Amino acid sequence: MISKEEIAHVAALSRLKFSEEELEMFTPQMDDIIAMAGQLQEVDTTDVVPTNLIVDEVNVFRNDEVEKMQTREELLKNVPETKDGLIRVPSIIDKEDDNQ
Amino acid sequence: MNYLNESIDQLHQNLVHQKLSAKELATNTLDNIKKTDDKFNSFISLNENAPKEAEAITEFDTPLAGIPIAVKDNIVTTEMKTTAASRMLENFVSVYDATVVSKLKDQKAVIIGKPNLDEFAMGSSTETSYFGVSKNPWDHTKVPGGSSGGSATAVASGQVVAALGSDTGGSIRQPSAFTGIFGIKPTYGRVSRWGLIAFSSSLDQIGVMTKRVKDAAYVLNAISGHDERDSTSSMREVPDFTKALNKDVKGLKIAVPKEYFEIGVSDEVKRVVNEAIKVYEENGAIVEEVSLPHTKYVIPTYYLIASSEASSNLQRFDGIRYGFRASDVKSLADVYVKTRSEGFGDEVKRRIMLGTFSLSAGTYDAYFKKAAQLRTLIKQDFDRLFEKYDLVMGPTAPTTAFGIDAKNDDPMTMYANDILTISANMAGIPAASIPAGLASDNMPVGLQIMAQRFDEEAIFNAASFYEDYSKFYEKVPSEMEDK
Numbered sequence: 001m002i003s004k005e006e007i008a009h010v011a012a013l014s015r016l017k018f019s020e021e022e023l024e025m026f027t028p029q030m031d032d033i034i035a036m037a038g039q040l041q042e043v044d045t046t047d048v049v050p051t052n053l054i055v056d057e058v059n060v061f062r063n064d065e066v067e068k069m070q071t072r073e074e075l076l077k078n079v080p081e082t083k084d085g086l087i088r089v090p091s092i093i094d095k096e097d098d099n100q
Numbered sequence: 101m102n103y104l105n106e107s108i109d110q111l112h113q114n115l116v117h118q119k120l121s122a123k124e125l126a127t128n129t130l131d132n133i134k135k136t137d138d139k140f141n142s143f144i145s146l147n148e149n150a151p152k153e154a155e156a157i158t159e160f161d162t163p164l165a166g167i168p169i170a171v172k173d174n175i176v177t178t179e180m181k182t183t184a185a186s187r188m189l190e191n192f193v194s195v196y197d198a199t200v201v202s203k204l205k206d207q208k209a210v211i212i213g214k215p216n217l218d219e220f221a222m223g224s225s226t227e228t229s230y231f232g233v234s235k236n237p238w239d240h241t242k243v244p245g246g247s248s249g250g251s252a253t254a255v256a257s258g259q260v261v262a263a264l265g266s267d268t269g270g271s272i273r274q275p276s277a278f279t280g281i282f283g284i285k286p287t288y289g290r291v292s293r294w295g296l297i298a299f300s301s302s303l304d305q306i307g308v309m310t311k312r313v314k315d316a317a318y319v320l321n322a323i324s325g326h327d328e329r330d331s332t333s334s335m336r337e338v339p340d341f342t343k344a345l346n347k348d349v350k351g352l353k354i355a356v357p358k359e360y361f362e363i364g365v366s367d368e369v370k371r372v373v374n375e376a377i378k379v380y381e382e383n384g385a386i387v388e389e390v391s392l393p394h395t396k397y398v399i400p401t402y403y404l405i406a407s408s409e410a411s412s413n414l415q416r417f418d419g420i421r422y423g424f425r426a427s428d429v430k431s432l433a434d435v436y437v438k439t440r441s442e443g444f445g446d447e448v449k450r451r452i453m454l455g456t457f458s459l460s461a462g463t464y465d466a467y468f469k470k471a472a473q474l475r476t477l478i479k480q481d482f483d484r485l486f487e488k489y490d491l492v493m494g495p496t497a498p499t500t501a502f503g504i505d506a507k508n509d510d511p512m513t514m515y516a517n518d519i520l521t522i523s524a525n526m527a528g529i530p531a532a533s534i535p536a537g538l539a540s541d542n543m544p545v546g547l548q549i550m551a552q553r554f555d556e557e558a559i560f561n562a563a564s565f566y567e568d569y570s571k572f573y574e575k576v577p578s579e580m581e582d583k
Binding site: 007010011013014015016017018026029030032033034036037038039040041043045048049050051052053054055056057060062069070074075077078079080081087089090091092 | 192331397404420422423424425429430431435436438440449450467469473475476479512
């Protein structure tokens with residue numbers, strides 16, 4: 001049985017946060033899903049090579065050529081906050097860190 | 101105008117003989133969508149500029165010239181926003197077109213609108229869409245399936261003649277089955293994924309949904325082929341798929357897996373699909389029962405692999421460079437957490453969580469790696485069959501379309517619905533769904549046809565035969581009948 005604390009830990013790794021109420025809902029659902037995934041343990045996969053991708057080509061090469069695609073203006077079009085042609089974000093260093 | 105009785109060939113003739121202009125066609129298409137979309141909710145965005153774009157098309161030297169086509173809203177376009185049906189991308193407008201979109205434009209097709217889907221293509225009903233559920237044209241109280249449910253509704257209700265979808269575990273085939281249309285997921289690598297918002301990169305594939313089989317062949321011709329920008333796209337020659345519609349089934353070797361008539365498959369689906377397969381047999385195909393022994397493991401295998409890849413692919417949605425950014429945040433870490441917690445819906449969160457769990461230190465070997473090994477066994481089951489058979493056939497989905505809200509509370513019942521479609525993505529093979537007939541609830545049932553890698557022609561041939569026999573395209577969905 002997966003615990004609420006374990007789910008909260010996975011959420012932190014996923015950069016997600018759940019309210020207590022959401023944790024109550026997600027935990028049993030995740031437990032069911034993980035239990036279902038556990039069924040795979042009954043299959044003997046000794047020496048079975050994992051498949052991650054099914055393609056013909058192993059390596060694909062191309063010439064390293066400069067290609068003009070989008071302008072800076074276009075690329076910044078979808079940025080939530082910009083300033084002077086740059087992406088604006090909240091301060092990265094906490095005030096407390098600053099004082100150390 | 102409404103496309104229920106149209107085909108690309110017919111529309112092309114009308115355009116060539118100036119019975120209507122491309123501009124009129126685009127205008128009429130938009131008008132009809134606006135008139136009917138309150139009922140179906142097929143579209144998230146429409147291209148209001150389409151008539152103007154169409155006006156420039158005066159030479160109809162390609163089959164798709166002037167033909168309005170819908171593009172699932174997880175495929176990026178410059179004319180319209182691309183939302184992936186998520187709050188995260190509610191106002192996102194791409195600065196480039198996906199390769200498939202550029203290819204359609206090269207053929208002078210007109211991109212008419214962006215159909216609804218489950219958020220980030222994660223779902224089997226369109227119920228996880230931030231923009232609300234689409235309604236099945238055969239019964240508006242039922243889901244159209246998903247994730248390409250808006251594309252399915254748009255085609256089945258005659259809003260468009262063709263739509264692009266994407267298929268990671270059945271997202272083209274299951275909604276095609278639920279709404280009584282043809283839908284094909286080509287071989288992994290046949291169509292470039294550049295510009296398709298990534299869900300599970302080793303499984304995702306763009307494909308086509310139409311009423312008529314030949315129309316899908318035209319569109320697949322246009323979008324297939326190698327693309328420098330997608331190194332997994334195949335260098336193989338692309339055949340002319342419209343030349344494969346030979347309706348020739350004599351001597352065709354068809355494998356029918358017994359597992360596809362067991363786990364949770366309704367009696368009505370079994371009956372309708374068995375009757376369809378019998379038609380092939382009566383016309384000279386050799387039909388044999390076979391076994392795909394790992395079928396019972398495909399759901400956990402799929403959900404582990406797809407969610408793991410998704411948890412990695414969706415890391416990019418962090419509120420910095422594009423998309424939604426939560427307000428009232430104090431630090432950078434807060435931006436990430438708050439943006440993602442407010443921007444993603446519950447199903448997307450579940451998958452990110454499952455993926456993160458399965459890729460974590462301590463669980464990786466038991467979950468992600470184990471699933472990748474199972475994927476090998478699932479693929480080998482198919483490899484063995486294709487040594488002896490040309491095609492594999494069975495139902496597309498275990499049941500007909502279910503009611504809106506019927507499976508919403510329990511993700512596990514929703515996942516179980518994908519059991520028959522997942523394997524084709526696992527094995528990278530092409531697979532299609534063609535209407536087999538109607539069940540006793542008067543809802544369509546899909547016959548699934550799978551072939552070897554890069555043998556879409558075998559699917560088109562077999563599908564054209566059954567289409568010609570059943571003429572299912574003549575049936576009018578119940579919600580479309582004049583009352």
